[in-house]
Amino acid sequence: MTVNDDSFSNWKTREEIAESMIPIIGKLHRERDVTVxxxxxxxxxxxxxxxxKTHRFARQIAGAELSVVETLPFLRALTTLDLGPSQIDLAMLAETYRADDRGLSVEAFTAEAVAGATGGNKIERGAGRDVVLYGFGRIGRLVARLLIEKAGSGNGLRLRAIVVRGGGERDIVKRASLLRRDSIHGQFQGTITVDEESGTILANGNAIKVIYADDPSEIDYTAYxxxxxxxxxxxxxxxDRAGLSQHLRPGIDKVVLTAPGKGDVPNIVHGVNHDTVKPDERILSCASCTTNAIVPPLKAMxxxxxxxxxxxxxVHSFTNDQNLLDNYHSSERRGRSAPLNMVITETGAASAVTKALPELKARITGSSIRVPVPDVxxxxxxxxLARETSREEVLDHLREVSLTSPLKRQIDFTTAPDAVSSDFIGSRHASIVDAGAAKVEGDNAILYLWYDNEFGYSCQVIRVVQHVSGVEYPTFPAPAV
Known part of the structure; x- marks a missing residue:
């Protein structure tokens, strides 16, 4: 048998194993609210x-490919346990098992590692939490996709309605079409139908009421x-708090802003300061995409x-705030054509760092250039830095943070030597450390951090909403602190 034959046979074997994992993963998600x-x-x-591909990607960050042969036994072990709602990382299970020298079976080790999600420790599945989207633009539609994707068992977040300004003929059909197809992020994963008579979009079985209003004060959400x-x-x-308080209408308990908050509105970067949100706080902000990209690596460093x-x-992709062609704009430079120019502009991300990371005493300055790419x-x-270090030490630290720390959902890590911006479209992390571009000399470190300023940011928004709604489930094995 040739090497080619061996390789193809090995691939077919791994395909068969991966195929056997799909129904197990799906059943755990639907019946027990467990995300693998x-x-x-x-x-x-x-x-x-x-x-x-996800298993193979492990070599980019952990140095070696992770095999489905290795993870399948842990997945099967999960099915024998009385699991409650949780997130369970097979890679972390496999890694910690390799490091364990007690000679436990996979089943015994798995039961011990996820004990916090079983028996008397498990979280009881709730009735879910209603969510309303006010606005249905770039971020709104991506957040909608994520909410629909995560509906799963029906016990988490439930997208019940979207609020938009009144449109023209077949408005709801056009909005559903924009949800169905996206020039950057591709096709919606599922089915979408429209009931024009009732003003409802049905997406993967989720009934989403479209409410037309020009002002928050016009809406009584309980009527829907x-x-x-x-x-x-x-x-x-x-x-600001005064403006956002207008949303606190009948049926609405909390308001989350997908832009930097002003005044005393808390700016929350999930993974960094989400645990500072007070239970009685009704208005908060998810800060900006750039703030979410830089604050987790800043904290790690x-x-x-x-x-x-x-x-x-x-170096930021252009946004809807800019013009396609030169035209009037309240900001002089942003009036120039976005797809044809690099545009120097301001960023509030540096000043927002102190809100999300008040313990950081360093002064952080910032500037921005908009460039002709639509995303990332x-x-x-x-x-x-306060002490000298080396490039190898910094990269080892950030790689470890991306794998095992509480920031592992915020910080990703790539060693791909040919990485470019389009490679990170659809990344769910707040930022991705580009190892090949990093420069360290003595006490100076320069980090290059990619981020999908649309989708990655939307994932951070969802994480904040899950946290304040009480449906953010714990991850096992627990990340190192």
């Missing part, structure tokens, strides 16, 4: 090839069956090395 992960990447509703909901304002029209000062230069940006973080 691999290095923080969900395996729910993934194809055979996607599962294999919405109760105790979290409203996500992705219009950016109101950014400050915790290990100390940061004395820093500067962030953001890069932040160049130039830091003066």
């Amino acid at each position: 992960l691999l290095h923080s990447r969900s395996l729910v509703n993934k194809s055979v090839v996607s599962i294999l 069956g919405v109760r105790d909901a979290i409203l996500i304002d992705n219009t950016g029209k109101w950014r 400050d915790d290990e090395y100390g940061v004395l000062r820093g500067h962030v230069e953001t 940006s890069i932040a160049i973080l130039n830091l003066q």
